[in-house]
Amino acid sequence: MLRAVDYDDKRIIDTRSSISVLCPELINWKERLLLSELKIAVIGFGKMGLLHSGILNLLIPNVVKAIVDKSFLLTFGASKTIKSIKFYRDLEEMLGKVKPDAVYVTTPTSSHYTIVKSLLEHGVKYVFVEKPPTLNYKQLQSLISTKRNGQIVMVGFQKKYALTFRHAKLLLENGIIGEVEGVSAYIRSGDILEPTSRFDALGRGVLLDLGVHLIDLITWLFKVKSVVKAEGKSLYTRVDDVFVAELEAEGGFKIFVEASWSNPDYRVPETYIEARGSQGVLQVTEDYVKVSTSIGYELLGNKRELVLYKPHYYQGIPPVNLADPEYTIEDIHFLESVHEGQEPLTSIEKSLETMKLVDELYEAAGRGVGGRGQGNTPRRQPVSRC
Amino acid sequence: MVKEILLGDNPFLGVSHLAQEKARAERSETPDLEAKAKVLIAGLEGGVTGYTFSTHQVNLELLEYTSKHYPEALAKLNYYILIPYAQGYVRRANVYGTVGLAKSVLRDIMLKHPVDFTTSILTININRLASLFIGMEARPYLKILPRERVKAILLHEVLTELIVAYDLAELLRELKRYVERKLKAGFGLETRNIGQLKKYLEERGIHVEYVMTPLNPLGYQMAPSKEEAEEAIRELGKRRVKIIAINILASGAITLEEACKYLESFEDKIYAVAYGTSKPQRARENAMLINRCLLRATGYI
Numbered sequence A: 001m002l003r004a005v006d007y008d009d010k011r012i013i014d015t016r017s018s019i020s021v022l023c024p025e026l027i028n029w030k031e032r033l034l035l036s037e038l039k040i041a042v043i044g045f046g047k048m049g050l051l052h053s054g055i056l057n058l059l060i061p062n063v064v065k066a067i068v069d070k071s072f073l074l075t076f077g078a079s080k081t082i083k084s085i086k087f088y089r090d091l092e093e094m095l096g097k098v099k100p101d102a103v104y105v106t107t108p109t110s111s112h113y114t115i116v117k118s119l120l121e122h123g124v125k126y127v128f129v130e131k132p133p134t135l136n137y138k139q140l141q142s143l144i145s146t147k148r149n150g151q152i153v154m155v156g157f158q159k160k161y162a163l164t165f166r167h168a169k170l171l172l173e174n175g176i177i178g179e180v181e182g183v184s185a186y187i188r189s190g191d192i193l194e195p196t197s198r199f200d201a202l203g204r205g206v207l208l209d210l211g212v213h214l215i216d217l218i219t220w221l222f223k224v225k226s227v228v229k230a231e232g233k234s235l236y237t238r239v240d241d242v243f244v245a246e247l248e249a250e251g252g253f254k255i256f257v258e259a260s261w262s263n264p265d266y267r268v269p270e271t272y273i274e275a276r277g278s279q280g281v282l283q284v285t286e287d288y289v290k291v292s293t294s295i296g297y298e299l300l301g302n303k304r305e306l307v308l309y310k311p312h313y314y315q316g317i318p319p320v321n322l323a324d325p326e327y328t329i330e331d332i333h334f335l336e337s338v339h340e341g342q343e344p345l346t347s348i349e350k351s352l353e354t355m356k357l358v359d360e361l362y363e364a365a366g367r368g369v370g371g372r373g374q375g376n377t378p379r380r381q382p383v384s385r386c
Numbered sequence B: 001m002v003k004e005i006l007l008g009d010n011p012f013l014g015v016s017h018l019a020q021e022k023a024r025a026e027r028s029e030t031p032d033l034e035a036k037a038k039v040l041i042a043g044l045e046g047g048v049t050g051y052t053f054s055t056h057q058v059n060l061e062l063l064e065y066t067s068k069h070y071p072e073a074l075a076k077l078n079y080y081i082l083i084p085y086a087q088g089y090v091r092r093a094n095v096y097g098t099v100g101l102a103k104s105v106l107r108d109i110m111l112k113h114p115v116d117f118t119t120s121i122l123t124i125n126i127n128r129l130a131s132l133f134i135g136m137e138a139r140p141y142l143k144i145l146p147r148e149r150v151k152a153i154l155l156h157e158v159l160t161e162l163i164v165a166y167d168l169a170e171l172l173r174e175l176k177r178y179v180e181r182k183l184k185a186g187f188g189l190e191t192r193n194i195g196q197l198k199k200y201l202e203e204r205g206i207h208v209e210y211v212m213t214p215l216n217p218l219g220y221q222m223a224p225s226k227e228e229a230e231e232a233i234r235e236l237g238k239r240r241v242k243i244i245a246i247n248i249l250a251s252g253a254i255t256l257e258e259a260c261k262y263l264e265s266f267e268d269k270i271y272a273v274a275y276g277t278s279k280p281q282r283a284r285e286n287a288m289l290i291n292r293c294l295l296r297a298t299g300y301i
Helices: A016-022 A029-033 A045-058 A072-081 A091-098 A107-123 A139-146 A163-173 A206-221 A327-340 A349-365 B021-029 B033-046 B057-069 B071-076 B086-112 B114-122 B126-144 B158-167 B168-183 B194-204 B226-238 B254-265 B278-300
Strands: A040-043 A062-067 A086-088 A102-105 A126-130 A152-156 A180-188 A224-233 A242-249 A255-260 A270-277 A280-285 A288-297 A304-311 B002-006 B052-053 B076-081 B152-153 B186-190 B210-214 B242-246 B270-275
Touching: A040 A045, A040 A091, A040 B002, A045 A062, A045 A102, A045 A327, A045 B086, A062 A091, A062 B002, A072 B071, A072 B086, A072 B126, A086 A091, A086 B086, A091 A107, A091 A288, A102 A107, A102 A327, A102 B021, A107 A126, A107 A139, A139 A180, A139 A349, A152 A288, A163 A224, A163 A270, A163 A280, A163 A288, A163 A327, A180 B226, A206 A242, A206 B210, A224 A280, A224 A349, A242 A349, A255 B270, A270 B071, A280 B270, A304 B194, A327 B033, B002 B033, B002 B076, B002 B278, B021 B052, B033 B057, B033 B071, B033 B210, B057 B071, B057 B126, B071 B226, B076 B210, B086 B114, B086 B126, B086 B158, B114 B126, B126 B152, B152 B158, B152 B210, B158 B194, B168 B186, B186 B242, B194 B210, B194 B226, B210 B254, B226 B242, B226 B270, B242 B254, B254 B270, B254 B278
Parallel strands: A040 A062, A040 A102, A062 A086, A102 A126, A126 A152, A180 A255, B002 B052, B002 B270, B052 B076, B076 B152, B152 B186, B186 B210, B210 B242, B242 B270
Antiparallel strands: A180 A270, A224 A242, A242 A255, A270 A280, A280 A288, A288 A304
C-alpha cells in the first residue's frame, strides 16, 4: 500500500511494496518476456517510431527486426547506419519477408486506419497503434469489425500507464474525497507556436492529437453523461489549437476540460486533473498526486494530506528510461498482452468511449473543418450520450 | 574521488524532473541573464568548479553575457557540454515533421560545413554527417569559452540510449574520434540506462572518458534497477571512467544531506557531482555542503 509522505519533512517512502498494485506489468517481466522470441516491426520512423523501437530494443535486445517508412531520406539514411534492422518503404514487402509477430504503427494519424486495417486483413495477430487510433469513432468501429479471433490491437494511450494517474484512479474508486462534485482538467503544451499546415489534411487539431489523452483519462476516471458546450479556437493552424468544453457527468457534476498545444509556458505537455469532492480535493498530473481530505484514510496513511511526486513512484523502475517512464510500462504491457494473449488495458475496444466523446465534442463545437482566426463556435444544446 | 562540483542548467531552461509546475516557478526566478549569472557566481564562491549545460540558446546568451560582464568567473569554471538540446528538436519535429526536421538539419550542416558535407554525401558517410552535426552544435560555445576549460562534450541521453538500442558502435566511435581529435575535448555519454550502457560498452570494447548519469538513494532514473545501476557505476568507476553523478537530489525529493550520505559510499568511484538551482544562496550553500561532505571526506581538500 502506498503510504502518506509528509513532503515538508522530505521523508522517503518505500513504494516497492505498492508496485504490485499500481504496476503489475513490472512483476517478473523479465522471466516472462525474455524467453519469447518475438519479431517486431515498426511502421513510421518519426519520433514515436524511434521512441518505441528504442525502448523495445533496450528491453529485449534486437527484438525490432524491421522498420517501414515511406520516406526515402529516412530509410536510406537509417539503413546505412543501423545494421541490425531491415528498412522497407513498402508495407506488403516487409510483411511478406519478415512475417512479424507484432507490429507498431507510429505513422501520422491520418494513415492509422488504412494501415491497421491492412495489418489485420493480412492476419497480423498483435498490433500497437499510437494515439489517436483513428480519425473518428466510425473508423474505430470499422477496425473492430475487421478484427478476427485472437487478434489484439492496443492503442498508445500512455497516460493510463503513468503511476500517478493509476494511483489517482485507485484513490477515487475508494471514495477518498467522498462524492465527486466537480472536475477541472487541462492538457497543455507549447508544441505549436508558429504557423504550420501539417494538420490541414487531418481537419482536426489539438483535441484529437493531444486532448484525446485527457478525454481518455476523463472517461477512465469518471462517467460522462453529455456534452454541455464546446468550442475550439485557431491560433497558428487551420484547425483547433485550443479547445475548451463543459461536460456533465453521471452524478450531475460538471467537468471542465481544456486542451491547448499553443501555450508557451509549457515546455513539455502537461496533464492536470482536479477533482473536488464532498470530503476533499484530489489533484493529479504526470508529475504528482496531491490529496487533501477532511477525514484520515488508511490509504493516506491515516492522514488527511498526501503528496507524492514522480521520484516517489519510480524508484529503480521502470527497467528502461527513455522519455517518460509510462512509455516503457506501456510497451511492457503490450508485450505481456502478446505473451498472455490477453486484451490490453488500452485495447481499441476500450478506446471506443474516448473516440465517441471526441466526435461528440467536435460535433458540439461545429469544428469538423477549421478556419484560421475564426474558431469561437456558438454554444449548442447539450448532446445526449445515452 | 570527487574532483568537481558542477552547476547544472535545468532550472534556467525550465526543466524539472520533479514537476513541470516547479520548473515554471524556477524559470521565473531567473528571468534575465544577470539573475542567471548571479547563480553561477554564487556557486563559484561556494566551491563550484564547473558548469554543465545543453546547447540551448539561453546558455549561449548566458555565456556571452558572462564573458562580457564577468570574464573572471567565466575563466574559472570548467565546462561540460551536452549535445543537443533534444526538446528543441522534438518541438521542431512537431511543426515540420520528422522528414522536414531531417532536411532542415542537413541544410544547416551544408551551410556551416559545405566541403565536409559534400564529401559525406558523396561517400554516403552518415556517421561523418553526425559528427558534423555535433561540431555545428558545439562551435558557438567553443568560440566563447576558454578552450582549456572545456573538459568534455557529452552526447545527450536520448542519443546515447538510441546508440545502445540500435547497436551503433561505429557511429559512437566516429563521434568519439571527432570530439577528441577535432574539437579537442573529452568525450562522454549521458545516460539514464547505466546498466545497459555499461554492458554495451564492454561488449563493443569502447572506452569513453566521461559518463554522466543519475545517482540518488531513491533510484530515480536509475535503470535497469537501482541495484544494477549502482553496480554499473562502481564497475565503470573502477575502470577509470569519470562518472558525473546527476540528479543526486532525486529532483528535489530528498535533502542534500541525505544525498551526500548516500554518495559517500561511491566517493572513490565518482569524478563529479552536479546539481541545479535558480537561487544564488542555494547555489553557494549546496556547493559548500558538498565540499564538506564529499571532498573533505576524500582528503582532496
